[in-house]
Amino acid sequence: MLRSSPPAGIIVEPCKSNLHRWNAVIxxxxxxxxxxxxxxxxxxxxxxxxxxxxxxxxDTRMFHPNVAADGRIALNELRNRWRPGLSMATILTSIRQLLDGPNTAITVNEQAADFYRTRRREFNIIARQAVEQSWRSLYEDERQQALGNENNSAKRSRTE
Known part of the structure; x- marks a missing residue:
């Protein structure tokens, strides 16, 4: 269900080799x-x-009050408000909403929280750098995949 009709602005794909791991893009x-x-x-x-x-x-580096340096997300639904009936669509939508407006009551990146509260212009500049990094990261992944496909094709043609 989540794969066939994901929430707006979210792409989700389970890993083929491990169904307990999924990848998403927000x-x-x-x-x-x-x-x-x-x-x-x-x-x-x-x-x-x-x-x-x-x-x-x-996995993309973020400058955000609710995102730790290791990528962990401070979201009540993933902590003390978790219940089995919560859908992944709800969780992912809540994460995307944090990008729209951080929850400064539960921060894990104090520098980002301070900038967000007191130096919004600087916060916005640093946050935009994460956007630019996301583009480079996406391009690099596509380039690595293309190189992998070329290498696999070359190996197959040598063995044929």
Whole structure:
């Protein structure tokens, strides 16, 4: 269901080799410093999911009050408000909404929180750098995939 009709601005794909791991991309919301960004995330579902929440991290480096340096996300629904009935669509939508407006009550990046509260212009500039990095990261992934495909084709033609 989530794959066939994901929430707006979100792309989700399970890993072929491990169904407990999924990849997602969140598109930066319009009229925010994150607009135009393609932010990669990894989702890991524990064996006892849905009784325990998934571990969700941004793989793309972010400057955001609710995103730690290692990509961990401070979201109530993934912490003390988790319940088995929460859908992944709801969780991913909540994460995207954090890009629209951080929750400064539960921060994991104090520098980003301080900039967001007191130096919004500088916060926006640094956040835009994450958008630019997301473009480079996306391009690099495509380039690596293309190189991998070329190498595989070359290997096949040598063995034929």
């Amino acid at each position: 598109l930066g919301p319009e009229n925010t410093p994150f607009e135009g960004g393609t932010f990669k995330m990894s989702l890991h579902f524990p064996l006892d999911y849905p009784y325990r929440p998934p571990i969700i991290k941004f």
